[in-house]
Amino acid sequence: RGGSPSVAAPRSPLRSARWSGFRCHHWTASSSRSGPKRKEEWICTIFHSSGYDTQTIVKNNGKTEYGLFQINNKMWCRDNQILPSRNICGISCNKFLDDDLTDDVMCAKKILDSEGIDYWLAHKPLCSEKLEQWLCEEL
Ligand SMILES: [Ca+2]
Numbered sequence: 001r002g003g004s005p006s007v008a009a010p011r012s013p014l015r016s017a018r019w020s021g022f023r024c025h026h027w028t029a030s031s032s033r034s035g036p037k038r039k040e041e042w043i044c045t046i047f048h049s050s051g052y053d054t055q056t057i058v059k060n061n062g063k064t065e066y067g068l069f070q071i072n073n074k075m076w077c078r079d080n081q082i083l084p085s086r087n088i089c090g091i092s093c094n095k096f097l098d099d100d101l102t103d104d105v106m107c108a109k110k111i112l113d114s115e116g117i118d119y120w121l122a123h124k125p126l127c128s129e130k131l132e133q134w135l136c137e138e139l
Helices: 017-025 041-050 092-096 103-115
Strands: 058-059 062-066
Touching: 062 092, 092 103
Parallel strands: none
Antiparallel strands: 058 062
16 A cells, blocks of 8 residues: 555546645545535546546537536536526636636535536446445545
8 A cells, every 4th residue: 555646546647737636635625515425426426527637628418518527618607609608606617627626626516515416427327336446545
């Protein structure tokens, strides 16, 4: 064991330097009452949503989803597309593509509070059981 990586993530390049700090330490900040009960669920869900890549942009069903948490431009942030957004997080979607995760986490918390973790579609099929590989070692 030793002191090295805190998450046993399957073979994904961690392209965001900030992510490595995020994965365990921001857990408490990003959990919320309707959120995942275990941090492994959250880490697994983010992996299957964005591959831990803050630059991920996915077009899906007329929506565009941005960044580590795949936050969409229909409800949560606004971009320069024609689609009107409720922009609940009051932010430009591009802010979810940089390496500063503070605003991402704040918006993800709002999503958790209002939609629960099943906003992230990967959660139920892929991250609700057999989570041992996602354990987070405390440093
Ligand atoms: Ca950001």
